[in-house]
Amino acid sequence: MAAKGAGNFKFKAEIRQLLEILVHSLYSNKEIFLRELVSNASDALDKIRFRQLAGEEVLSPDTELDIHVSTDKDANILTVTDTGIGMTRDELVENIGTIAHSGTADFVRQAQEAKDKSQLDSVIGQFGVGFYSVFMVADEVIVTTRSATAPDESWVWKSNGEGTFTITPGAEDAPRGTTIEVHLKDDAKEYADPDRLKRIIERHSNFISHPIFVGEDRVNTVEALWREPKFSIKQEQYDEFYKFLTFDSEGPADVIHTSADAPIQFNALLFVPSKSMDLLGGYQGQHGLDLYVRRVLIQHENKDILPEYLGFLRGVVDSEDLPLNISRETLQENVLLRKISQSVVKHVLSHLKKKAENEPEKYAEFWKEHGKIFKLGYSDFAHREDFAELLRFETPAMPELTSLASYVERFKEGQKDIYYVTLSSRDAAQTNPHLEIFRKKGVEVLFLYEPIDEFVMDSLAVYKEHRMVSVELADLAWLDELPDENKSDDDSTKPEAMTEEQEKTFTGLLERIKEILGERVTEVRVSKRLKDSPVCLVSPDSHMTSGMQKIMRMMSKDESIPPKAMEVNPDSPLIRNLLEIYQKDSQDDYINLASEQLYEAALLQEGYLTDPHGLVSRIQDHLTRSSSWYKGR
Known part of the structure; x- marks a missing residue:
């Protein structure tokens, strides 16, 4: 029975x-x-x-x-x-x-x-x-x-x-x-x-x-540190856990240990690596966080918890509220996970802001390693203000990185806009013609070195009611009214003001240069921005910087050189020499040679010159002529 x-x-x-x-x-x-x-x-x-x-x-x-x-x-x-x-x-x-x-x-x-x-x-x-x-x-x-x-x-x-x-x-x-x-x-x-x-x-x-x-x-000998109270954990334990998690030989640069009970319960232990993992320089820093439910691993390197610009962080998130058997597909649509994500991002940005305020030197080290990835946050409109506060820039005036808030505090009297310039390097600032008037007037400019910086500035557009303005698109009238603070070394040799006859002749020279360059330039005009350089190229579109224009043309695979406006500095010794040559013979071949050379040199500075053979040939011609003149002194 x-x-x-x-x-x-x-x-x-x-x-x-x-x-x-x-x-x-x-x-x-x-x-x-x-x-x-x-x-x-x-x-x-x-x-x-x-x-x-x-x-x-x-x-x-x-x-x-x-x-x-x-x-x-x-x-x-x-x-x-x-x-x-x-x-x-x-x-x-x-x-x-x-x-x-x-x-x-x-x-x-x-x-x-x-x-x-x-x-x-x-x-x-x-x-x-x-x-x-x-x-x-x-x-x-x-x-x-x-x-x-x-x-x-x-x-x-x-x-x-x-x-x-x-x-x-x-x-x-x-x-x-x-x-x-x-x-x-x-x-x-x-x-x-x-x-x-x-x-x-x-x-x-x-x-x-x-x-x-x-x-x-x-088997399970490693303690789940994220579930322990922060005050009871020593830095050595954090370091050991980080190395166990990431196989990194170095300890973390920073630790973010946080928890929340509402609107959803979770614990998070995040680490900022000492070195960037973006080894190839392609903004590939996102690793994702290990997602646990009640200490059980649900997904390794989940990339939905943190946005891409915080993807340099490593660590774990553990929640009691998520279902244990949740799949990757379900995770992407899970309301609870989105709430966890929102809360984690808020905690991370708050931590970074405190680090920037209280330990600026350590924050500068963080920015050096992870700033490139962080800039991807330009598209996070929900956290735009926090993102803007955490950005850092080089300027000609500051030996250390500066924030937007600090830059605004150093505004010149009457300044309303935040000025920036895209450069290939810090040394390039010395020869950038668009910076000459800013240097002369003592107006500070933010230096941008990465293509992504253009998107950052374009996306932010405004910081605390101050517009982000490229030096190419600056209000030259306001700048010209400012008193000079930095006098050029060549001020003592600055030519005298043009006579009325020279001004009329100068107009003819500009027309001659436009005739030589043809449709490659939209116009040739007198410059108010140049103080030392003889010429520069300016985008005729007052709403797009040269840097953004290059990026957009690269994306559309357009390798042609866009027509630009050429601005000419009437006080440049070189331009005054050309004026004298023009006065003697408006069709002198040297004007053709100089116009082509000045145009291609300006293209080279703008990053548009792809075929330097003509430039090199003319340089050799110039050297040959000038060396003959020089030896006969």
């Missing part, structure tokens, strides 16, 4: 369909079955610890709370044992198939609709297959359990995953907790290898709070 409660049972129709899919699938990530079994065991241990803390009586209260994984390689058996809460007969029937309560029908439908293996992989990950995932590797599963709260009986659940299961009484002396005995399929013998199991546990379950043993060896 069968014992009370024992018997043969059939799985529900949906569960039978589920098992059919799992047993016959080619799911590539089969190892997650062990993650599921260990997670269930950890939950069982948490439950009994909670009851003990609440003062409830439980079976064998002095038993250690741990998880043991053992193997029999000869018999091809894997066993997972916990000393947790255990289950009664009714709980065994109810709880071992929790998937039956949420999502089974949807899982089956989508799995059946999957057209290939890659689709099946994502579908399986989208629902909580939980315990049933063991049938991907098992011919038979035997569960022996004894409840810690109803200790009179133990029970044995057994199934081959083919539609039925049996429940029979277990041994009277069975210990508290649950043992799952997995009889492995022939193609799953690798899971009877202790070393293979250790690697899987280290990958997915390394930070479970309860000890996990494989044989006699404890």
